[in-house]
Amino acid sequence: MMGKILAGFTVITALLAGVAMYYLQVYAYYEEVSANGTDDVQMTTIAGGPPEPVLYDGFKAIDADSSPIRYRACFTTPMSAAMMSEAYTPYEDAVPLVAPGWFDCFDAVEIGKALEDGEAMAFLGTQNIHYGIDRVVAVMPDGRGYVWHQINHCGEKVFDGQPAPEGCPTPPHGN
Secondary structure (H helix, E strand, O other): OHHHHHHHHHHHHHHHHHHHHHHHHHHHOOEEOOOOOOOOOEEOEOOOOOOEEOOOEEEEEEEOOOOOOOOEEEEEOOOOHHHHHHHEOEOOOOOOOOOOOOOOOOOHHHHHHHHHOOOOEEEEEEEEEEOOEEEEEEEOOOOEEEEEEEEOHHHHHHHOOOOOOOOOOOOOOOO
């Protein structure tokens, strides 16, 4: 009898822990980002300098303090891909990160396929928005746009405990 009680307690505890871990990963740390309506979507120009706001509408975003790569956003823009490609810095090797299922405007698989097929274009939003993390903006031909944070070449090395590569900014204290 005592064995059945202990086994039942173990199973219930494991189920509760699993539900708690799922909730914490998918819901708990994310917060909606309030749009300010003017500069929520920014891209770096080919000429350099600080990122500048682009025309957008329908902005929705989420973020979490628990990780610098949890930022995801969706928007629409009336700007053409041809105009953007002449004005803004392209982003090589853009790989969208999966968003929680409840943030349904952001489909990383669809975005990734469109980037691979050359249908969508990726641009540098903000370089080193956090040390080693770039903000990437991708735009589809129909004007749908997406934003996420991606680890850059500096972050890849430093976060693995290696020295910063040549040309990278000095890592913050503790890295």
